[in-house]
Amino acid sequence: MEKVEKPKRQHILESAAILFRDKGYSATSMRDLARAVGLQASSLYNHIESKEKLLQEICLANALKFLSMMEKVEAMDIPVAAKVEQLLRLHIRTAIQDVTSVTSFNDEWRHLGEPYLSDFKDMRRDYEQRFIHILRQGIEAGEIRAQEPQVVLYTLFSSLRWLYDWFQPGRRLSAPDVEEEILNLLFYGLRCSSELDSESV
Amino acid sequence: MEKVEKPKRQHILESAAILFRDKGYSATSMRDLARAVGLQASSLYNHIESKEKLLQEICLANALKFLSMMEKVEAMDIPVAAKVEQLLRLHIRTAIQDVTSVTSFNDEWRHLGEPYLSDFKDMRRDYEQRFIHILRQGIEAGEIRAQEPQVVLYTLFSSLRWLYDWFQPGRRLSAPDVEEEILNLLFYGLRCSSELDSESV
Numbered sequence: 001m002e003k004v005e006k007p008k009r010q011h012i013l014e015s016a017a018i019l020f021r022d023k024g025y026s027a028t029s030m031r032d033l034a035r036a037v038g039l040q041a042s043s044l045y046n047h048i049e050s051k052e053k054l055l056q057e058i059c060l061a062n063a064l065k066f067l068s069m070m071e072k073v074e075a076m077d078i079p080v081a082a083k084v085e086q087l088l089r090l091h092i093r094t095a096i097q098d099v100t101s102v103t104s105f106n107d108e109w110r111h112l113g114e115p116y117l118s119d120f121k122d123m124r125r126d127y128e129q130r131f132i133h134i135l136r137q138g139i140e141a142g143e144i145r146a147q148e149p150q151v152v153l154y155t156l157f158s159s160l161r162w163l164y165d166w167f168q169p170g171r172r173l174s175a176p177d178v179e180e181e182i183l184n185l186l187f188y189g190l191r192c193s194s195e196l197d198s199e200s201v
Numbered sequence: 202m203e204k205v206e207k208p209k210r211q212h213i214l215e216s217a218a219i220l221f222r223d224k225g226y227s228a229t230s231m232r233d234l235a236r237a238v239g240l241q242a243s244s245l246y247n248h249i250e251s252k253e254k255l256l257q258e259i260c261l262a263n264a265l266k267f268l269s270m271m272e273k274v275e276a277m278d279i280p281v282a283a284k285v286e287q288l289l290r291l292h293i294r295t296a297i298q299d300v301t302s303v304t305s306f307n308d309e310w311r312h313l314g315e316p317y318l319s320d321f322k323d324m325r326r327d328y329e330q331r332f333i334h335i336l337r338q339g340i341e342a343g344e345i346r347a348q349e350p351q352v353v354l355y356t357l358f359s360s361l362r363w364l365y366d367w368f369q370p371g372r373r374l375s376a377p378d379v380e381e382e383i384l385n386l387l388f389y390g391l392r393c394s395s396e397l398d399s400e401s402v
Contacts (some may be wrong), residue, residue: 022311024225081392107308110223138391145393148374151382152391154367159360166355173349181352189390190339190353191282192346 012037012047016054017100021164025055025111056116058100059109063123066090070130080138085183087131088156092179095163102164128153156186213238213248217255218301222365226256226312257317259301260310264324266302267291271331281339286384288332289357293380296364303365329354357387 015036019028030051034041048054069090073083094101109120132153138144160182173181216237220229231252235242249255274287295302310321333354339345361383374382 024227026225027227084391142393144391145385145389147386148378148382151374151379152386154363155360155383155386156391158363159356161362162355162359173352177349178352181349182356184346185348185353185356185390187390187392188346189386190285190345190357190388192343 009047012044013054013058014099016051017058017102020055020108021099021102021106025051025108052111052113055108055112059112059116059120062094062098062101063120063127065094066127067123070127074130074134079143080134080141081143081187083134084138084144085187087134088160088183088186089179091157091160092163092182093175095160096175096178099164102161106161159186210248213245214255214259215300217252218259218303221256221309222300222303222307226252226309253312253314256309256312260313260317260321263295263299263302264321264328266295267328268324271328275331275335280344281335281342282344282388284335285339285345286388288335289361289384289387290380292358292361293364293383294376296361297376297379300365303362307362360387 012033016028016033019032019036023032028051030044031041033051033054034044037044039047069087073086076083076086078086109117112120132149135144135149135152139146139149163178213234217229217234220233220237224233229252231245232242234252234255235245238245240248270288270291274284277284277287279287310318313321333350336345336350336353340347340350364379
């Protein structure tokens with residue numbers, strides 16, 4: 001199989017990710033992909049083996065990216081809340097900048113075949129458990145409000161899922177603006193005062 | 202066309218919503234749906250015209266449900282933060298209890314044909330603008346932290362999207378527990394103190 005130089009392959013991966021996102025993995029054909037990247041379906045096969053292989057590559061690359069950041073953050077000598085911040089910034093930037101992350105972390109990973117599906121789930125579980133461990137450390141350290149870590153984790157992850165869909169360069173808000181807005185909301189919440197108000201919540 | 206009594210039709214709608222969610226709308230066939238509801242494909246057509254009609258019905262019913270709640274909340278004589286809370290509780294409960302809402306508000310609405318697609322988008326925009334208006338009122342009233350309302354809105358909506366996937370009755374956390382956990386996180390944030398810490402955020 002002809003090896004493709006990175007940019008071309010990256011272009012194919014991103015085009016595939018966009019198609020998977022918009023049409024769904026099942027409904028996306030190699031013909032659709034060929035059209036998207038401006039190749040004949042026949043010559044596309046010179047670059048990639050199959051749709052499944054693309055999905056595998058996209059999911060694996062993203063899982064490894066997040067796990068390696070987790071390793072970096074775990075090793076950092078900073079307050080726990082700052083570790084959570086580092087991880088959330090990675091999630092936000094990835095959601096804004098990397099369309100392939102959407103494919104893998106939202107729904108399309110479900111279409112992976114074995115053993116890739118189990119591998120992906122294991123890596124994801126590993127990442128989540130290490131994130132939850134950091135949240136627990138933050139709660140013990142009194143830096144993070146005592147809340148159910150799993151609910152917090154999923155709510156945080158999920159809260160960023162609109163970004164890939166919405167964010168376009170040239171919007172009124174820059175990517176860094178949006179990042180700060182979201183971090184402030186997630187860290188400090190909707191309410192002005194943290195004084196509990198029995199009437200609401 | 203034979204009119205079906207509500208429960209049966211509701212069962213078909215929910216089965217369709219689950220299939221759309223799991224396989225995607227495009228990949229879901231009437232045959233899949235017939236199997237899911239235990240009917241012959243032929244007799245399923247006695248109950249419903251088409252896959253498209255089901256998606257239309259699911260999306261319209263959900264859009265109307267949220268708009269009617271918005272109208273109720275707008276008319277309530279309560280603090281603005283309590284209005285936001287009411288709306289968020291509706292979003293949380295819907296995400297936990299109503300599988301059809303997932304289909305319509307996550308991705309499958311994209312498959313609506315015209316004029317249904319435009320109608321759905323208009324109703325959604327209307328709902329979002331009215332929600333943003335409430336957020337602005339809360340900011341003016343000093344009840345809601347001053348933040349970009351659109352970013353806040355989308356982050357709030359998105360933050361609940363994991364629920365339908367994760368929540369099952371009989372989990373360690375009850376639905377009301379999860380609801381309180383999420384509301385507390387969204388209203389008060391991750392940090393224990395609201396004192397700004399330049400090192401994180």
